[in-house]
Amino acid sequence: MDFELEEIDCPICEGSGGDPLHREGSFQMVRCPSCQFIFLNPRPTMGSLLHFYQQYLPEEEPSIESWKRMMEPVFHRAANLLKRYGREGRLLDVGTGFGFFPLEMKKRGWEVAGVEISQKAIDYARDVLGLTIFPGPLEKVALPDNDFDAVTGFYVVEHLSHPMVFLRECHRILKPGGLLLLRYPHTTPIKNLLQFLGIKNRLYDLPAHLSDFSPKMIQQCLERVGFEKCQHSIGGYTLPEDLGKRISSILFGSFAEIIFHLSGKKFLFSGVSKTVLAFKEERV
Numbered sequence: 001m002d003f004e005l006e007e008i009d010c011p012i013c014e015g016s017g018g019d020p021l022h023r024e025g026s027f028q029m030v031r032c033p034s035c036q037f038i039f040l041n042p043r044p045t046m047g048s049l050l051h052f053y054q055q056y057l058p059e060e061e062p063s064i065e066s067w068k069r070m071m072e073p074v075f076h077r078a079a080n081l082l083k084r085y086g087r088e089g090r091l092l093d094v095g096t097g098f099g100f101f102p103l104e105m106k107k108r109g110w111e112v113a114g115v116e117i118s119q120k121a122i123d124y125a126r127d128v129l130g131l132t133i134f135p136g137p138l139e140k141v142a143l144p145d146n147d148f149d150a151v152t153g154f155y156v157v158e159h160l161s162h163p164m165v166f167l168r169e170c171h172r173i174l175k176p177g178g179l180l181l182l183r184y185p186h187t188t189p190i191k192n193l194l195q196f197l198g199i200k201n202r203l204y205d206l207p208a209h210l211s212d213f214s215p216k217m218i219q220q221c222l223e224r225v226g227f228e229k230c231q232h233s234i235g236g237y238t239l240p241e242d243l244g245k246r247i248s249s250i251l252f253g254s255f256a257e258i259i260f261h262l263s264g265k266k267f268l269f270s271g272v273s274k275t276v277l278a279f280k281e282e283r284v
């Protein structure tokens, strides 16, 4: 697919420039010299991306099923986190794909809705699963203020052109004391290691991923828009269909989880996906 590209300033601090970091094919990740944010530059225009996402998710029923199996352990862990730290009520899952996470939460007694940009995924979630889905992006849905007890986004934030706009919008639609749960990959440390070892790879998944957040960076962004009490965790691992990927996901995911717990929930193993919880402040 051909992409129309645009040069951008840092999506977090709006600083110009960017030091080349890693290249994948014709795409390049750069690091902002001011705030250290890692992002794709140049990147596809919004129009190119919307077109791209119409083909991003699988369409065939067996692939949809294997996607569901891949995400199940992560969804299960996230549901348990919400039960532990959140209060049951209204939940919005942004970038919901086929809607399997809101479906799970509906079974657990939550009132659920999703936001999605892929029309085929919207059709599936509405027609097959019977869910309420708003066509995205989130900021175009114009949901009311203080409307949800929880907002979730699994592997969403790294796909966004304007992550700060998204985080502000999540904050606005959450009720005071409401909880945001984000799941995101953290790829740069593994890229650095593989480059050192001379192993070629496409782990950034460019140009689908427009940025790569570290736990420190995501917390800074969350706090900047008004979230508090950030809690980081490893949050399980995915189960990809491909055997090699599945084994490495289980090995690294379990190892990271063990180290995290042995360190008293302090050490977040570099390179594996992570989950962060953040709370909207209670009104005084």
Ligand SMILES: [Zn+2]
Pocket: 010, 011, 012, 013, 014, 015, 032, 033, 034, 035, 036, 037
């Ligand atoms: Zn920056």
